[in-house]
Amino acid sequence: MERNVDQNGRSYSRFWFIFTLLVGTFTMSISQSSLSTAYPTLMNAFGISANTVQWLTTGFMLVMCVSMPISPWMLNNLNFKTMFIGALALFDIGSLMIVLTPASWGTNGFWFMMVGRAMEAFAVGVLFPSYQSVLLEITPKANRGTTMGIAGLVMGSALACGPIVSGIVLKFFDWKSLFGLFMIIITLIIVLAGTGLIRDVMPRHETSLDWLSVFLSIGLIGVMYVVNLAAKHNVNWGLNGVIMIISILALAWFCYRQLHLDEPLLELRVLKTFNYDLAVLLTSISYIALIVTTIIFPLYYQGVLKVSPFVSGMSLVPGAVFLSILNPLTGKLADKIGFKPTMLVGMVMIICGWVVGLLMLNRLNLLAMILCAMVIEGGNAFVMMPAVTLGANALPNKLVPHGTAVITTVRQVLGSAGVAVATIVLTVASSHAQGAGSQPLTASLHGYHLVFIMMVVIEIIGLILALMLKNTKKAVAD
Numbered sequence: 001m002e003r004n005v006d007q008n009g010r011s012y013s014r015f016w017f018i019f020t021l022l023v024g025t026f027t028m029s030i031s032q033s034s035l036s037t038a039y040p041t042l043m044n045a046f047g048i049s050a051n052t053v054q055w056l057t058t059g060f061m062l063v064m065c066v067s068m069p070i071s072p073w074m075l076n077n078l079n080f081k082t083m084f085i086g087a088l089a090l091f092d093i094g095s096l097m098i099v100l101t102p103a104s105w106g107t108n109g110f111w112f113m114m115v116g117r118a119m120e121a122f123a124v125g126v127l128f129p130s131y132q133s134v135l136l137e138i139t140p141k142a143n144r145g146t147t148m149g150i151a152g153l154v155m156g157s158a159l160a161c162g163p164i165v166s167g168i169v170l171k172f173f174d175w176k177s178l179f180g181l182f183m184i185i186i187t188l189i190i191v192l193a194g195t196g197l198i199r200d201v202m203p204r205h206e207t208s209l210d211w212l213s214v215f216l217s218i219g220l221i222g223v224m225y226v227v228n229l230a231a232k233h234n235v236n237w238g239l240n241g242v243i244m245i246i247s248i249l250a251l252a253w254f255c256y257r258q259l260h261l262d263e264p265l266l267e268l269r270v271l272k273t274f275n276y277d278l279a280v281l282l283t284s285i286s287y288i289a290l291i292v293t294t295i296i297f298p299l300y301y302q303g304v305l306k307v308s309p310f311v312s313g314m315s316l317v318p319g320a321v322f323l324s325i326l327n328p329l330t331g332k333l334a335d336k337i338g339f340k341p342t343m344l345v346g347m348v349m350i351i352c353g354w355v356v357g358l359l360m361l362n363r364l365n366l367l368a369m370i371l372c373a374m375v376i377e378g379g380n381a382f383v384m385m386p387a388v389t390l391g392a393n394a395l396p397n398k399l400v401p402h403g404t405a406v407i408t409t410v411r412q413v414l415g416s417a418g419v420a421v422a423t424i425v426l427t428v429a430s431s432h433a434q435g436a437g438s439q440p441l442t443a444s445l446h447g448y449h450l451v452f453i454m455m456v457v458i459e460i461i462g463l464i465l466a467l468m469l470k471n472t473k474k475a476v477a478d
Contacts, residue, residue: 004017004138004201006199006200006201007199007200007201007202007203007204008199008200010199012196012197012199012201013197014138016197017138017197017198017199017201018135018147018150019197020189020192020193020197020198021084021131021134021135021198022131022150022151022154023185023189024084024088024127024186024189024193025127025128025131025154026154026157026158027182027185027186027189028087028088028091028120028123028124028127028182028186029124029128029154029158029162030158030161030162030165030182031060031091031120031124031162031182032057032060032061032064032124032158032162033057033158033162033163033294034162034163034165034166034178035056035057035166035178038166038170038175038178039053039054039056041170041174041175042056042110042175045103045175046103046105046106046107046109046110046113047106047107048106048107048110052107052110053110055114056113056114056117058224058225058228059114059117059118059121060117060118060120060121060124061121061224061412061416062121062220062221062224062225063118063121063122063125063221064121064122064124064125064128064412065125065220065221065224065409065412065413065416066125066217066218066220066221067121067122067124067125067126068125068126068128068129068405068408068409068412069213069214069217069265069266069405069409070126070214070217070265071125071126071127071128071129071130071133071401071405072129072133072265072266072267072401072402072405073207073209073265074126074130075130075133075134075202075401076202076204076205076206076207076401077204077206077207077209078204079200080130080134080198080199080200080201080202081193081198081199081200082200083126083130084127084130084193084198085190085193085194085198087123087126087127088123088186088189088190088193089190090119090120090122090123091119091120091123091124091182091186092183092186092187092190093116093119094115094116094117094118094119094120094123095116095120095179095180095182095183095186096116096183097112097113097115097116097119098113098116098117098176098179099176099179099180099183101113101116128408129401129404129405129407129408129409130401130404131151131154132148132151132388132392132404132408133202133400133401133404133405134201134202135147135148135151136148136389136392136400136404137201137202137203137397137400138201141393142335143335144335144389144392144393145331145332145333145334145335145339145342145386145389146328146331146332146335147331148331148385148386148388148389149327149328149329149330149331149332149334149381149385149386150327150328150331151385152327152328152330152331152381152384152385157320157323157324157327161320162294163294163298163313163316164313164314164316164317164320165178165181166178166313167310167313167314168313169181171310202401205398207263208263209265210257210261210263210264210265212257213254213257213258213261213264213265213266214265216250216251216253216254216257217251217254217265217266218250219246219247219248219249219250219251219254220247220251220409220413221247222243222244222246222247222250223244223247223248223251223413224413224416224417225240225243225247226240226241226243226244226247227416227417227420228416228420255268266402266405266406267399267402267403267406268406269399270395270399270402270403270406271406273394273395274394274470275390275391275394275469275470276391276394276395276403278465278466278468278469279387279388279390279391279394279407280387280391280406280407280410280411281462281465282343282347282383282387282462282465282466283383283384283385283387283388283391283407283411284410284411284414284415285383285414285458285459285461285462285465286346286347286350286379286380286383286384286387286462287380287384287411287414287415287418288414288415288418288419288455288458289350289354289376289379289380289455289458289459290323290376290377290380290384290415291415291416291418291419292418292419292422292451292455293319293373293376293377294316295419295422295423296422296426296448296451297315297316297369297373298312298313298315298316299426300361300369300448301315301366301369303444304364304441304444304445304448305364305366305369307366315366315369315370315373316373318370318371318373318374319370319373319374319376319377319378320377322374322377322378322381323377323378323380323381326378326381326382327381327385329381330342330346330381330382330385330386331385331386331389333382334386334389334390339386339387339389339390339469340466340469342382342386343382343383343386343387343390343466343469344463344466344467345379345382346379346380346381346382346383346386347379347382347383347459347462347463347466348379348463349375349376349378349379349382350375350376350379350380350383350459350462351379351456351459351460351463352375352379353372353373353374353375353376353378353379354372354376354452354455354456354459355456356368356372356375357369357372357373357376357452358449358452358453358456360372361445361448361449361452362445383462383466387407388404388407390469391403391407392404418458421454422451422454422455425447425450425451425454426447426448426450426451427447428447429446429447429450429451430443430444430446430447431443433446433447
């Protein structure tokens with residue numbers, strides 16, 4: 001079994017290190033997308049509205065976006081084993097708060113539950129860029145594609161598997177059992193990490209934490225908050241317009257400050273590298289395709305095809321399995337033939353999936369749409385993590401943690417914005433068509449047609465960006 005040496009000069013098993021790291025991160029990642037199927041149950045349990053319960057996902061995403069930029073500082077200043085176990089423990093404590101929340105507390109109980117949810121989100125936001133940085137650090141450049149392909153199982157499969165896992169658990173148990181399951185797995189991972197499977201493998205460059213930058217990064221919350229209000233009714237756009245302006249100014253100040261500090265919280269100078277910039281955009285565009293698929297397709301299944309939520313959730317399984325199978329294979333392919341050809345194949349697959357789906361919408365055929373979702377998710381395996389690897393390979397090793405933090409944060413923000421825009425297009429177009437006299441089914445299909453057309457346009461832009469890549473066959477030059 002292959003063995004490596006940690007920062008203290010002691011050997012460790014790279015296989016068990018990666019296994020423990022990925023299982024822990026995968027379990028935490030599932031929680032990001034797992035609650036959508038539980039919304040009706042939680043609304044009844046706490047007596048809250050649909051707009052309120054959505055904060056379990058929206059709030060999670062907002063806290064993640066703020067904690068991601070802090071991850072490079074933590075990697076540079078903390079023992080990785082301590083950081084990893086600390087994040088897992090924080091996630092466990094947050095989950096315990098949720099499990100112990102009495103439904104009899106009503107709305108107050110829900111907001112107590114939200115505190116636990118925010119703790120989970122902070123832990124996930126810190127580990128999402130970090131696990132990628134660590135894997136890139138301990139893997140030779142020639143083999144990074146393969147390793148990051150395996151890591152793609154965490155990013156892509158967890159997102160796709162979240163609704164599936166929650167659908168199965170909620171069919172047989174109550175909603176608290178879902179968080180109980182997360183706690184059991186995370187606690188086991190803490191035990192494994194504590195026995196020595198996780199080691200301190202990251203070189204440290206200790207710096208002081210720039211609290212002003214941390215404060216300014218909260219502008220991300222403001223921007224994402226207002227974007228997610230766009231599809232809602234009765235929004236005070238005067239107040240929220242002010243929030244958006246202040247948030248954008250805060251982010252502009254944050255960017256300016258990072259470019260002028262000797263030791264920035266987040267090294268934005270990585271954006272001066274051409275291939276890295278394209279990698280950021282490509283991984284984001286492929287992520288938009290993935291996350292919109294996992295949200296819009298189930299809506300189509302339930303709203304147009306009238307299948308049950310359980311069948312809708314199970315309809316995501318083939319795509320998730322296909323994505324999981326392809327991720328490690330596409331990593332090996334990128335190592336062999338180069339990142340540019342691999343990503344071109346992926347973008348063509350994604351475009352074909354959306355185009356065929358557009359043509360099949362009026363056929364009302366569940367199997368055909370499942371196959372389209374599989375092609376889209378399969379194409380994602382050829383793009384998202386290979387783009388992360390290509391971007392990291394374009395940077396010096398010391399900037400890899402900053403590079404992965406930037407790429408993960410931008411991907412999360414653009415992915416969330418993509419979902420918000422797709423939802424707005426679907427809602428507004430369907431309502432407008434119905435208001436103009438169309439039957440409900442016809443109006444809904446009109447909305448879905450526009451969403452699919454929008455996605456085709458976005459992915460064609462991604463294909464053009466992939467064609468612009470400066471390909472280095474294996475990207476192994478230091």
